[in-house]
Amino acid sequence: MKKPFVTDEKLKEITATIPTPFHLYDEKGIRENTKAVKQAFSWNPGFKEYFAVKANPNPTLIKIMGEYGCGCDCSSLTELMLADAMGFSKDQIMFSSNVTPKEEYILADKLGGIINLDDFTHIDFLEETLGAIPEVISCRFNPGGLFKMSNGIMDNPGDSKYGMTTEQLFEAFRVLKAKGAREFGIHAFLASNTVTNEYYPMLAKILFELAVKLQKETGCHIKFINLSGGVGIPYQPDETPNDILAIGEGVHKVYDEILVPAKMGDVSLCTEMGRFMTGPYGCLVTKATHEKHIYKEYIGCDASAVDLLRPAMYGAYHHITVMGKEDQPCDHKYDVTGALCENNDKFAVDRMLPKIEPGDLLVIHDTGAHGYSMGYNYNGKLKSAEVLLKEDQSFEVIRRAETPKDYFATLDGTSEYKKMFPNG
Structure with missing residues (x-):
């Protein structure tokens, strides 16, 4: 049975001065969870969690996570402005958006954030908007079809509006490299709110194998791989919570099996969790x-x-x-x-x-x-x-x-x- 993180006595004390309804947040829980995420991926020196601002854009909570090295995953102009106002800049900001207006790319570039391109046609649009392609750039991948895990969880990337096809991704890397990009990232989000320790390792395997092939065939240096979000929480009282330490070790195992033998052991990992971080x-x-x-x-x-x-x-x-x-x-x-x-x-x-x-x-x-x-x-x-x-x-x-x-x-x-x- 789920138990609230606040007691009845404390809640009566709060509601004596703050009228209902209101959202209440547990600082201790957020801090402990953020430390656990950091520990789970400590084996990867370049690891960074970019908190998905869309999940909860409250500056107080974002600053708490920032104390442990978290950055911001932004998806709009105002989210970029919020990250900037809180003092986040450069590689502390990942900008992942779609159907993106010019002014959003301009601000993301001005702040030095890493731009994660959702669509192949945005390459020329970005170059026209900024005057040049940034030296560090990321592309979002959509493998199409169905994504299914052994525990029955299924999602349908082929019905998603996000990301590039496999063919588009390879061509995008070649074009971006020719236009001046020097370091590359790969991003993918294939399933939402997975309550299983399998999801990240399975996604990592797909992206690691893709990265090896991309680097070999395009000559592009893969700097980071972004596993995005999708690690969920147990909304139902009978569900077993994810074990972030087990998830981190599962990704570590796949990293050593695929990237290290390919002499790509310098690749940094990123996550963009929102639900798991604060839900x-x-x-x-x-x-x-x-x-x-x-x-x-x-x-x-x-x-x-x-x-x-x-x-x-x-x-x-x-x-x-x-x-x-x-x-x-x-x-x-x-x-x-x-x-x-x-x-x-x-x-x-x-x-x-x-x-x-x-x-x-x-x-x-x-x-x-x-x-x-x-x-x-x-x-x-x-x-x-x-x-x-x-x-x-x-x-x-x-x-x-x-x-x-x-x-x-x-x-x-x-x-x-x-x-x-x-x-x-």
Whole structure:
């Protein structure tokens, strides 16, 4: 059974000063996990984790991981601006985007970040935009077909909009080298949220064999190989968490089998994990506000899909703990909902939980990645606060909740705004 990283007593202390809903993060868990990732790949001297900013763009959390040498994986102009504002630069930034506008390539180059090209046609576009191809460049690979692991996990790269085909990748390296690139990287992302220690070693084998062939046939020096993300977390209570130390050793074994004999033992490895880095170390704290008894039993909360979109968007499972009732039997079946005018605004469907009464605090687990970051303002709902539970058990707001003033701010200066708010 999943247990929250915060006690009922501590949560009542927090909610006495910070109104629900809010996302709560576990500083101790993030630090310990980041150290474990660093240890798992310590055998590779050039290893670097580029935290996927898209997963959680909170500067406080990113700076914590930065203390252990993590960089930023950015995918947009504002994410690049955020990384820059936090002091990240040059090889601390990996820029992996698609359908990329000129201004994003310009800023990535200005910051000295490593550009990871998603498409063959972007080579000429990048050269025209920057005036020259950077000396260090990466390309994203899509092998097509299906990617299947022995434990039944399958993804379909052939149906993905990302990356280059095998033929395009080889031609891209030749063209980029002719245009002045001197050092190359390979990147691939083939499966999402894998809860298995097999994924990274299997992906590494594909990319290592590809790297040997690329370097031999194109003469391009492979400087780094980026395993991207895909290492997942156990959203379901009966799932076994990944063992990052075992994963690191599995990649090490493949590295020694393939790259070292090919005299490519100087290749650095990168990862771009988001979910694994912060996912389990965040939760959405919400209060039960209403109960409804019609064809089903409903519990209404003050949080909604604007605070956590994954259940509405994917039907994703997030475990729920009713605080203070952890030891009570789960003998009531509920749909746990928000207040949006959409019937998919549900955190749980037909979920067996203890009896819930208005005023009970609910902890919705595993929202530390792709939680707050996927929020929006439908129905005029305002995004909630983010709170850090520190190692010493004190807490602080690391992003305030939005206010109606924030909601209307983008109208400021328009004639309609002036009519609506003549006094500013």
